[in-house]
Amino acid sequence: MPVQKLTVNGQRVEVDVEDDVRLLWVLRDLLDITGPKYGCGLSICQSCTSLVNGKAFNPCSVPVGQLRPSDEVVTIEGLADAVDGDGLHPVQEVWLEEDVAQCGFCQPGQIMAAVDLIQTLLADGRRDVTEAELDSLRNVCRCGTYPRVRTAIRRALAVMAETPVFVRGAGR
Numbered sequence: 001m002p003v004q005k006l007t008v009n010g011q012r013v014e015v016d017v018e019d020d021v022r023l024l025w026v027l028r029d030l031l032d033i034t035g036p037k038y039g040c041g042l043s044i045c046q047s048c049t050s051l052v053n054g055k056a057f058n059p060c061s062v063p064v065g066q067l068r069p070s071d072e073v074v075t076i077e078g079l080a081d082a083v084d085g086d087g088l089h090p091v092q093e094v095w096l097e098e099d100v101a102q103c104g105f106c107q108p109g110q111i112m113a114a115v116d117l118i119q120t121l122l123a124d125g126r127r128d129v130t131e132a133e134l135d136s137l138r139n140v141c142r143c144g145t146y147p148r149v150r151t152a153i154r155r156a157l158a159v160m161a162e163t164p165v166f167v168r169g170a171g172r
């Protein structure tokens with residue numbers, strides 16, 4: 001079986017698994033990284049959303065063999081450590097202050113999608129977010145936290161516009 005060399009949450013890891021096994025199963029079943037949730041397995045629900053080189057992606061739909069060892073995969077477990085500074089990522093801080101989560105199942109994916117959107121806006125010199133851009137986030141929430149997600153993204157954007165924060169690997 002081929003050895004897959006990956007960088008996950010800043011750690012170099014090796015796993016014995018076939019190239020076509022999707023990354024979500026490698027994370028959850030082989031590396032015990034369970035923050036990215038399994039919802040649909042079809043790149044629809046977005047509950048597995050994580051970052052690769054700073055951009056949101058769905059590991060349920062990416063064969064592990066497509067990743068390069070140098071690609072920086074960041075899951076919710078590694079988000080705080082993927083930026084400079086102590087404590088949580090600013091988006092996580094705002095999420096707690098706004099009490100966004102209900103059951104929590106979708107929330108790792110919601111946060112990672114928000115991080116990507118805010119980083120993209122900041123890289124374009126933006127300090128605002130449109131309704132259409134918020135609508136572009138397609139993370140499904142069974143608990144209906146959408147209004148609080150939108151409020152938290154606006155607040156986190158304001159915070160990060162003052163002190164921009166980019167996760168490791170962003171902009172590659």
Ligand code: FES
Pocket residue numbers: 037038039040041042043044045046047048049058059060061
């Ligand atoms: S489990 Fe990955 S998008 Fe639904």
Ligand code: FES
Pocket residue numbers: 101102103104105106107140141142143144145
């Ligand atoms: S908080 Fe329960 S699914 Fe979103």
